[in-house]
Amino acid sequence: MDIEAILAEVTSGNIVILLLAALVVLMVLLGVRIVPQSEKYVVERFGRLRSVLGPGINIIVPFLDRVRHKISILERQLPNAKQDAITTDNVLVQVETSVFYRITEPEKTVYRIRDVDGAIATTVAGIVRAQIGKMELDEVQSNRSQLITQIKENVEDAVDDWGIEVTRAEILDVNLDQATRDAMLQQLNAERGRRAQVTEAEGERRAVELAADAQLYAAEQEAKARRISADAEAYATEVVARAIKENGIEAAQYQVALKQVEALVKVGEGAGKQTVLLPTNVLDAFGDAFQMLKGGK
Template sequence: MEELIVDFLSNNIVYILLFVFLIVVILAGVRIVPQSEKFVVERFGRLRAVLGPGINFIVPFLDRVAHKISVLERQLPTNRQDAITSDNVLVQVESSVFYRITEPEKTVYRIRDVDAAISTTVAGMIRSEIGALELDEVQTNRAALISRIQQALEKVVDDWGIEVTRAEILDVNLDEATRAAMLQQLNAERARRAQVMEAEGSKRAVELNADAELYEAEQTAKARRVQADAEAYATSVVAQAIKENGVEAAQYQVALKQVEALTTVGQGEGKQTILLPSAALDAFSDAFGLLKGRS
């Protein structure tokens, strides 16, 4: 049995070696690229192709995969750099950048250390942008500042085959002296606002009081006008009666008023004695006579 196997191998050694060679060639020419990567292929040291996800074929022994580049989004470590605002305030800015490689051939052959290059570029841009703003503008317009930095960064890294997906300014820190000065300024501003609010409240109270007094005066004037109109109307009625009935109507009204006055005096509280002069009794007699005559 062993002799048969030896005879078979000796007679077919060429075919066996050829078969093994074909297997090696096939394996060397097939490249399976994961979804999250791209392969940069070189031939004799020069760029040959960029392989995308899936099954790819290369020329064995001539082509080789020189670089395996991840296309996943990356985050640079938090970077801290000092900057001076236009009003000469020293601040320490913490920033971070997210990016991903879209063209591996540019990243491989145009830049050596991508992370260091982006960090240096971002630091310079942050210093430039903050140097054109005052401290208050840096604090209040952070979104606009981030947007300008990201746009400027995209123009620079485009030659490196990189897409900047997001840039963030995480914090803007101040030294202790500046922070204490800002706190003092903030307290002063709060005190000023409180005084303004108190003054506005006093002013509003005075305005409301004046409005109330004006309203009271208007209502009093209206009441007096109504009363005057009533008295004028009563006078006109009496004048008309005198015109129509002569002196008797006038005497009747006078007598009626005298009776009403005496009746009011008699309705006073407590026990009291009322002394009437003879003229008053004559007035009663005249009033009753007139009343009787009119009835």
């Protein structure tokens, strides 16, 4: 056998082996897909959806299957958007919103919607206008959390067919035109003035009530003092009456004489020089009193 023929045979055999090895390598490269954790791959076969590859190592059929779309499943934020809306009390407001979402079903997102961000932004704008159109301005200002919840729920329902999950919706600001701001400021100042007048009137009313309570308390105390004095006089009268009943008229005469003596003593206790006028029968009164005292002993 010719040496050249042998070398040619060996060379052709090596070429076949190399070609087979290259084909195997190519098959591996085309058939094995390593998907990152933050992505999902959409695989097509002859232009139709074949499968969705999740994170990790995946096997596809080389030359038949093709990775057509690589979709990030990380949470995304739409650019802040401003929408004009009119409340039920005909106030024009400008609402600034922000929406966060993520793609959960890439096969729906790829084949059902082209511009995801634009579609969501348009949906949010329409929902914001519709919800604010059902509320008055005061409700928009005070029930912002409720409004955010309603917007998020409505957006979720609208984008559900697109394989999208709305994770959060926020109302960043509610702006008013200058004319409305001026009107609200005037209303606020008027309300503050009204509250000040009400507070002043309540203070005056409270002062009158306290003065009346003080007068009532003074009258009650005076009445109580009079009642005590009357009770004391009644008791003294009762004692005198009992003494007259038990001891006769002499006891009454004794009490009268004793009172006269006490009155004269008080008159004599005055400061300075004074003239004391005594009744003509004062000596007789003293004598009667001493006689009664002596007789009582």
